[in-house]
Amino acid sequence: MGILETFKEGFSIAIAGIAFPGLNLNVTPGLYPIGHPTEDSPILVTSNYFVTYKRVVSSLEKQDVTAWLLVVNTEGVNVWCSAAGGNFTAEKILDQIDDTNLSEAVNHRQLILPQLSASGVNHLVLNKAKWEVKFGPVNINDLGEYLQNDLSKTTSMSQVEFNLRSRIENCVSHNVFISLILIPLILGIQILAQPLGFLLQPWAQWLLVNVIFLLLFIWAFGFLVGILYPITPFNSGFLKGVILSAILVPLCAILFFTSSLLDFILAIGTLFLYGIVISTDFDGFSPFWGTDFILKDYLLLTGAAVIIIIILIISPIIIGG
Amino acid sequence: MVTHINLKRCIGCQFCVQVCPRGCFEYDFEINKVKLVNPILCLKCRACELNCEGDAIRIEKPIFQNFFAQLI
Numbered sequence: 001m002g003i004l005e006t007f008k009e010g011f012s013i014a015i016a017g018i019a020f021p022g023l024n025l026n027v028t029p030g031l032y033p034i035g036h037p038t039e040d041s042p043i044l045v046t047s048n049y050f051v052t053y054k055r056v057v058s059s060l061e062k063q064d065v066t067a068w069l070l071v072v073n074t075e076g077v078n079v080w081c082s083a084a085g086g087n088f089t090a091e092k093i094l095d096q097i098d099d100t101n102l103s104e105a106v107n108h109r110q111l112i113l114p115q116l117s118a119s120g121v122n123h124l125v126l127n128k129a130k131w132e133v134k135f136g137p138v139n140i141n142d143l144g145e146y147l148q149n150d151l152s153k154t155t156s157m158s159q160v161e162f163n164l165r166s167r168i169e170n171c172v173s174h175n176v177f178i179s180l181i182l183i184p185l186i187l188g189i190q191i192l193a194q195p196l197g198f199l200l201q202p203w204a205q206w207l208l209v210n211v212i213f214l215l216l217f218i219w220a221f222g223f224l225v226g227i228l229y230p231i232t233p234f235n236s237g238f239l240k241g242v243i244l245s246a247i248l249v250p251l252c253a254i255l256f257f258t259s260s261l262l263d264f265i266l267a268i269g270t271l272f273l274y275g276i277v278i279s280t281d282f283d284g285f286s287p288f289w290g291t292d293f294i295l296k297d298y299l300l301l302t303g304a305a306v307i308i309i310i311i312l313i314i315s316p317i318i319i320g321g
Numbered sequence: 322m323v324t325h326i327n328l329k330r331c332i333g334c335q336f337c338v339q340v341c342p343r344g345c346f347e348y349d350f351e352i353n354k355v356k357l358v359n360p361i362l363c364l365k366c367r368a369c370e371l372n373c374e375g376d377a378i379r380i381e382k383p384i385f386q387n388f389f390a391q392l393i
Contacts, residue, residue, distance in 0.1 A: 084366065118340035118368035135339050135372075153339070160342040236392035287342065290364035293391050300392075 026076035027053040031100040035066035039107040042067045042147060044136070045093060046114060047074035047082050056140050063144035068105060072096045080287075083120030090125035097131075112136045112143075112151070115158060160287035162229065170285040171226035175219050178278055182214060202316040206266040217252065217271055218278065224248070225279045229286070235293075237286075238300045241279025245272045262319050269312040276304055323381055324363050324370075328354055330377035337369035337378060345369075361391070 027048045034044075034057065046056050048071045060067065072092050074082035082088035093111070097103070113121060115135045123133035137146050137157035146153060186207045193204035207214070224244060225232075232240040249271040257267035280301040283294050324345065331354040337346045338355060343362040346355050346369065363380075370378045 080366075083368075115340060116342060116368075118372055119366040120371075122371050123336065124372070124374065135336075138342055155344060158339065158342065159344050234393050239392060288362075288364060289391070290366060292365060296388060296392060 025050050026073075027071055029071050029073040029096055029099070031102060031105065032057075032069040032071060034060045034069050035064075037066050037068050039105065041106070042112055043070055043102065043106060043110065044068065044112050044143070045070045045072060045117070047072060047077065047079045047088055047117075049074065049076050049078045049082075052078050059140045060143065063141070065144050065147065068102070070096055070100065070102060070111075079114045080116040080119070083117045086120060088117050088120045090121050090123070093121065093126065094129055110134065114138075114140075115153075116160075162286055162288065164227070167226040167229055167285075168223070170282070171223050174226075174278075174282060174285060175222040178218050178222060178274075178281070179215055181277075182211070182218065186211065199313050199317070202262060203266055203270075203312050206263070207270070210267075210270075213256065214270070214274070218274060221248065221275055222278050222282075225282050226285075229282070235289070236280075236297050236300070237283035238276060238280040238297045238304070241276040242304075244279060245275030249275060262316060265315045265319070266312060269308050269315070273305060273308045273312075276301055324357060324360055324365075325379045325381060326355060326357055327377045327379070328352075330375040331355055332375040332377075334374040336372040336374060340368040340372050342366065342368070 027050050029048050044056075044060075044067050046052055046069060053071060056069065060069070070093070072088060073096065074087045074092070077085065077087055079088060093113075103109075109130055110132045111126065112134045113123075113136060115138045118135050121133075123135075126133050134151050136143060136151075137153055138160055139157070142153075142157045146157065186204075189200055189204045189207055193200035221244070225237075225240065228244070229240070233243055234240055249268055252271055253264055253267040257263045280297050283289055283297050333348070333353045333355065335348055335355065338348055343359065343364060345357060345359045345363050347358045348354075349356050365380055367380055370380050
């Protein structure tokens with residue numbers, strides 16, 4: 001996939017998923033032929049999220065794989081998230097097998113499941129129903145090689161990775177999301193600034209005047225977080241954000257916000273706040289961390305955000321601006 | 322959370338090796354059982370625990386845990 005296509009894909013996922021959540025993102029569950037499968041052809045199983053389905057089908061066609069594709073009703077959620085959330089289970093697969101009369105389409109009892117479905121699918125339940133289960137590679141692009149190697153995986157086929165291409169794609173959809181958060185933040189501060197004018201008016205005004213700069217900052221910082229992800233110190237997205245913000249935010253403030261001390265402090269505070277929010281939230285795109293890691297990171301973010309917001313509110317009083 | 326393997330129950334089915342997305346397990350051909358080689362990489366997805374044929378894997382929350390264990 002070229003860089004432009006990566007951008008387009010990330011953008012369309014964000015727009016479809018975040019801006020228009022009412023859109024139907026599901027593919028109709030069922031049995032789909034890839035190529036011209038026969039009763040000997042392998043059965044592959046996947047989720048019914050439209051992006052997953054689209055990528056699986058196009059990858060299999062590119063690899064010249066002939067197979068049956070059993071699309072399970074995972075409520076339109078991708079493989080890993082639906083497995084972790086209890087929507088991709090052995091029972092759901094069995095329901096889909098019954099609904100599609102799969103046993104009549106093939107002469108074998110072997111299912112190839114995406115490896116990342118294993119956190120939700122108990123293969124022993126499928127074994128009891130006389131289905132043999134193989135957990136295939138993590139990445140669908142390795143499936144052709146996996147089939148050719150008699151269903152054996154290399155170490156790299158079974159491990160998740162977070163390469164530059166997927167980081168950039170995630171950056172695009174994440175930046176769209178973070179940019180949209182800017183609107184309720186600005187509106188919220190404007191509304192609160194009415195009764196609490198003496199406290200919030202300077203920050204509310206600063207946000208309105210610098211909205212374009214903030215948007216540019218969000219996109220530039222968002223890409224830096226994603227691109228530098230493997231080389232920024234620490235595992236924690238929050239700590240990565242603190243490091244990057246500590247370098248970049250004072251630089252931005254010195255270059256663009258020196259009209260007054262208050263302007264300088266509001267710039268430092270707001271940009272630092274956005275920096276740590278962007279970086280912590282990017283944790284969710286990484287396949288390396290579980291929920292307890294992310295919860296701890298959000299706890300740190302919440303503490304830091306409260307302190308920064310208090311500073312932003314009281315600094316006009318202290319400075320007398 | 323911490324991953325434990327009860328070697329007495331491990332039957333060497335290797336499903337944990339097959340499903341772990343972080344390469345935490347390795348098969349020991351000398352004893353025909355599985356070893357936990359990279360516990361720090363574990364992201365607690367519980368795929369190994371769910372698919373262990375010998376019911377030998379437990380992912381447990383210890384009473385005391387270093388808050389910054391994985392973060393730094």
